Amino acid sequence: MHPALQGLITIVVGVGGCVAYYYFSNLFLDKVLFPARGPQAGRNINRANMIRPWLFLAPALIALGLYLAYPVFATLHLSLTQRVTGGGYDFVGLDNYAKMGAEPKFWEALQNNMLWLIVVPAASTAFGLLAAQLSDRIRWGNIAKSLIFMPMAISFVGAAVIWKLVYDTRPEGQDQIGVMNAVWLAFEEGSIWSFVFFKAVPVLLVAGFALAVVWIAWVLARPAVRRSGPVSTGRTVAAALGALVALWLAYESLRGIIGIAMADLPYGQPQTWLTMPFWNNFFLMAVLVWIQTGFAMVILSAALRGVPEDSIEAAIVDGANPFQIFFQIKVPQIMGTIVVVWTTITIVVLKVFDIVYAMTNGQWQTQVLANYMYDKLFRANDWGVGSAAAMVIMLLVTPILVWNVYNARKEMR
Amino acid sequence: MDNIVGKKSGLTWAVHISMALLVALWLFPTVGLFVSSFRTADQIATSGWWSSLATQERQNPAIRIEGDVVEADGQFTISGNLFGRHGVTVSAWGTNSREPQAYAPGQTVDLGDGQRLTVQENGDFVLSSATDFGDQRLPRVFTTATTPPEFTLDNYRAILFDPKNVDGMAKAFFNTLTVTIPATIIPILVAAFAAYALAWMDFPGRALLIAAIVGLLVVPLQLALIPLLKLHNDVGIGKSYLGVWLAHTGFGLPLAIYLLRNYMVGLPRDIIENAKVDGATDFQIFTRIVLPLSFPALASFAIFQFLWTWNDLLVALVFLLDASGETTVMTKQIVELMGTRGGNWEILATAAFVSIAVPLLVFFLMQRYLVRGLLTGSVK
Numbered sequence: 009m010h011p012a013l014q015g016l017i018t019i020v021v022g023v024g025g026c027v028a029y030y031y032f033s034n035l036f037l038d039k040v041l042f043p044a045r046g047p048q049a050g051r052n053i054n055r056a057n058m059i060r061p062w063l064f065l066a067p068a069l070i071a072l073g074l075y076l077a078y079p080v081f082a083t084l085h086l087s088l089t090q091r092v093t094g095g096g097y098d099f100v101g102l103d104n105y106a107k108m109g110a111e112p113k114f115w116e117a118l119q120n121n122m123l124w125l126i127v128v129p130a131a132s133t134a135f136g137l138l139a140a141q142l143s144d145r146i147r148w149g150n151i152a153k154s155l156i157f158m159p160m161a162i163s164f165v166g167a168a169v170i171w172k173l174v175y176d177t178r179p180e181g182q183d184q185i186g187v188m189n190a191v192w193l194a195f196e197e198g199s200i201w202s203f204v205f206f207k208a209v210p211v212l213l214v215a216g217f218a219l220a221v222v223w224i225a226w227v228l229a230r231p232a233v234r235r236s237g238p239v240s241t242g243r244t245v246a247a248a249l250g251a252l253v254a255l256w257l258a259y260e261s262l263r264g265i266i267g268i269a270m271a272d273l274p275y276g277q278p279q280t281w282l283t284m285p286f287w288n289n290f291f292l293m294a295v296l297v298w299i300q301t302g303f304a305m306v307i308l309s310a311a312l313r314g315v316p317e318d319s320i321e322a323a324i325v326d327g328a329n330p331f332q333i334f335f336q337i338k339v340p341q342i343m344g345t346i347v348v349v350w351t352t353i354t355i356v357v358l359k360v361f362d363i364v365y366a367m368t369n370g371q372w373q374t375q376v377l378a379n380y381m382y383d384k385l386f387r388a389n390d391w392g393v394g395s396a397a398a399m400v401i402m403l404l405v406t407p408i409l410v411w412n413v414y415n416a417r418k419e420m421r
Numbered sequence: 422m423d424n425i426v427g428k429k430s431g432l433t434w435a436v437h438i439s440m441a442l443l444v445a446l447w448l449f450p451t452v453g454l455f456v457s458s459f460r461t462a463d464q465i466a467t468s469g470w471w472s473s474l475a476t477q478e479r480q481n482p483a484i485r486i487e488g489d490v491v492e493a494d495g496q497f498t499i500s501g502n503l504f505g506r507h508g509v510t511v512s513a514w515g516t517n518s519r520e521p522q523a524y525a526p527g528q529t530v531d532l533g534d535g536q537r538l539t540v541q542e543n544g545d546f547v548l549s550s551a552t553d554f555g556d557q558r559l560p561r562v563f564t565t566a567t568t569p570p571e572f573t574l575d576n577y578r579a580i581l582f583d584p585k586n587v588d589g590m591a592k593a594f595f596n597t598l599t600v601t602i603p604a605t606i607i608p609i610l611v612a613a614f615a616a617y618a619l620a621w622m623d624f625p626g627r628a629l630l631i632a633a634i635v636g637l638l639v640v641p642l643q644l645a646l647i648p649l650l651k652l653h654n655d656v657g658i659g660k661s662y663l664g665v666w667l668a669h670t671g672f673g674l675p676l677a678i679y680l681l682r683n684y685m686v687g688l689p690r691d692i693i694e695n696a697k698v699d700g701a702t703d704f705q706i707f708t709r710i711v712l713p714l715s716f717p718a719l720a721s722f723a724i725f726q727f728l729w730t731w732n733d734l735l736v737a738l739v740f741l742l743d744a745s746g747e748t749t750v751m752t753k754q755i756v757e758l759m760g761t762r763g764g765n766w767e768i769l770a771t772a773a774f775v776s777i778a779v780p781l782l783v784f785f786l787m788q789r790y791l792v793r794g795l796l797t798g799s800v801k
Contacts, residue, residue: 014599014662015599015602015662018603018607018662018663018666019602019606019607022603022607022666023606023610026607026610026611026614027610030704031704034702034703034704038702057703058624060618060703061618061622061623061624061627062618062624064614064615064617064618064622064703064707065614065615065618065619065630067611067615068611068612068614068615069615069630071611071670071671071674072637072671072674072675074652074671075645075649075667075668075670075671075672075674076637076640076642076645076671076672076674076675078648079644079645079646079647079648079649080644082647082648082651083644083645083647083648086647086648135443138439138443139440139443142436142439142440142443143440145433145436146433146436146437152440152444154785155444155447155448156443156444156447157784157792158447158448158451158781158784158785159451160728160784160791161777161780161781161783161784162451162732162777162780162781163731163732163733163734163752163777164734165732165734165752165755165773166752166755166776166777169454169769169770169772170450170451170454170773171450172759173450173454173457173470173766173769173770174450176766182467183467183468183479184469185465185466185468185469185470185766186469187449187453187469187471190469190471301447306792306795306796307795307796310796330432355639355641358641359641359642359643361643361734361735362734362735365734365756366734366755366756366759378641378643381643382735385646385647386738386739391647394647395647398641398643398644398646398647401641401643401644402640402641402644405639405640405641408639409639409640412635412636412639413632413635416631416632416635417628417632420628420631
């Protein structure tokens with residue numbers, strides 16, 4: 009049968025079946041099972057109304073249970089078993105996890121995923137906030153917004169092709185057809201612009217990051233240092249841990265600054281961007297940031313419009329400048345929305361598969377968990393380790409899941 | 422707000438310029454692919470797409486002279502135009518790769534063996550010789566010329582309308598459509614009934630169910646791949662359209678129920694209670710009142726689901742694609758092309774743009790509903 013015809017039949021059968029199910033089950037309930045007449049009419053109506061919700065919910069609940077809830081447990085089970093040649097499964101405990109932990113490729117994927125988790129939500133939210141704030145203040149803002157929003161409609165695979173053209177490399181001496189290399193070759197060694205873009209700006213950015221981290225460390229450590237008021241042990245430990253992490257990040261940033269200052273960049277030579285270890289991760293992330301910024305912008309723009317005018321007017325009367333208004337009046341008021349945007353993008357990042365699959369397929373140290381899992385499941389055909397990798401993704405999603413459910417419950421009260 | 426008391430803020434210009442830069446940055450990659458899909462393989466391989474938009478002076482690859490030999494007065498001549506089109510202006514030419522700019526246009530050059538070659542400014546050439554050319558290879562001409570922009574629809578013709586082209590997208594296009602439409606329509610109906618029950622019917626466990634659906638919203642579908650594939654194989658669906666429709670329906674349901682419920686809860690209580698007082702059953706209320714009023718939410722979900730299924734690669738890879746390749750979808754076809762035709766940008770760019778075009782069209786036509794869906798879906 010021709011697939012298009014099959015599709016048409018499926019639509020008719022699917023939609024018709026659904027309608028028929030709802031209509032006839034409803035009819036059956038009212039007319040046959042609990043008819044609203046006779047001596048027990050009142051009781052029957054009540055009973056019918058108790059059952060009806062489940063009638064409406066049944067198909068959805070069955071589909072949800074079968075396609076989302078059951079697989080979580082089935083995957084957990086698979087991750088603890090191993091296929092036996094000749095059929096059947098053996099329970100092997102945590103062997104699959106141990107096997108996975110012994111693979112350097114897994115740690116590379118995990119490390120890269122962490123990098124993605126920091127960079128992509130932060131960059132998308134920052135760009136989205138910038139675009140939202142700028143576009144709200146100009147007349148052609150709506151056109152600008154819909155152009156920045158546009159990549160949302162483009163598939164990850166399409167985006168991969170688009171960006172592969174951007175990163176394309178031709179041998180030295182030929183005209184470059186990728187924008188990145190064309191721009192890169194425009195910089196010359198020792199010119200003022202090269203210094204500004206590849207030394208001064210990165211150093212300033214990293215230094216700014218280091219300062220921010222140190223400041224956070226100071227804020228965390230302050231109560232413990234000053235001993236102002238009673239401080240619980242748990243809090244002190246948490247603060248100490250946070251401060252330590254912050255100090256480590258600051259130390260790494262300092263090393264980064266020295267690295268940037270000392271780096272001898274290969275000016276004048278076309279680069280193959282996607283094979284540059286470590287940095288190629290960022291070139292892949294750029295694709296997702298490009299797609300997700302529109303999402304962040306749309307939501308943050310709506311939130312910015314919801315900020316009460318009075319608070320802004322009061323700030324203007326008090327003599328606040330536009331930057332102060334933005335960072336000290338508007339941003340604190342939309343913090344809740346920023347968190348929602350951040351977590352939503354975080355989930356997208358955890359599932360990112362197509363971009364890596366299409367652009368590098370995990371080569372040149374760009375592996376991520378989702379692609380690692382796909383590799384294990386369908387290329388190595390190792391369902392145990394693949395399921396274990398899937399469980400790691402699930403584990404990373406769980407805090408956000410709990411947080412979302414907690415918020416939803418809070419709202420309903 | 423910043424220009425109260427008539428003071429025009431100096432920041433306004435900075436805002437306009439930064440916004441323009443941001444938009445340009447976001448648009449640039451897509452435009453690059455779009456422009457490239459209208460260029461020939463040669464053009465894409467030898468110059469950046471941005472240079473095709475304006476008249477450019479550049480050195481062209483060598484062109485070997487060809488044409489019919491005409492004999493007159495004991496002279497054998499071949500004449501014609503190097504480029505086969507108008508608008509090109511030659512500024513220098515040569516017959517040797519070491520000296521590609523040796524001669525000026527209009528100059529007649531002795532090539533030895535009695536051959537003389539003239540190349541005019543517009544690319545017309547005359548090659549003459551006292552003896553017949555016979556089987557010998559004719560000279561190559563290197564030119565430096567200004568070329569006006571030139572675009573072609575040949576790429577699209579080859580990708581879409583050439584049935585013999587193995588790189589073609591026509592079959593994949595219809596397969597994608599076959600996957601997408603049922604996978605968009607079926608979950609809507611199922612979700613709408615469930616959303617109505619969760620929004621307007623009172624029963625024990627309702628709050629718990631809503632919480633569960635919020636939880637399922639973020640469950641990565643990666644977990645579902647192996648257990649469901651096993652299930653499909655056991656039931657006998659295997660890798661087929663039916664499997665991929667069911668999978669998309671299941672994966673799309675949490676968002677559908679969540680979006681629709683949030684919207685339905687906001688409908689005015691009066692209308693529904695009045696209808697109940699007038700003796701309408703829940704079924705009638707749902708089909709006659711709630712469903713028509715929920716059109717915007719239904720539209721937003723339909724767009725989400727359409728974009729998601731159209732752009733999907735992973736679900737199709739797992740639940741649909743088999744070794745025969747008969748059911749290949751566009752995303753998979755593009756990934757294949759990236760592997761086998763990595764350097765052929767005219768094929769890649771065109772194929773990618775064919776798959777991008779439909780979602781972009783939907784996006785620009787229905788943007789209003791998309792934005793509304795995003796806002797009810799995530800802002801709390």
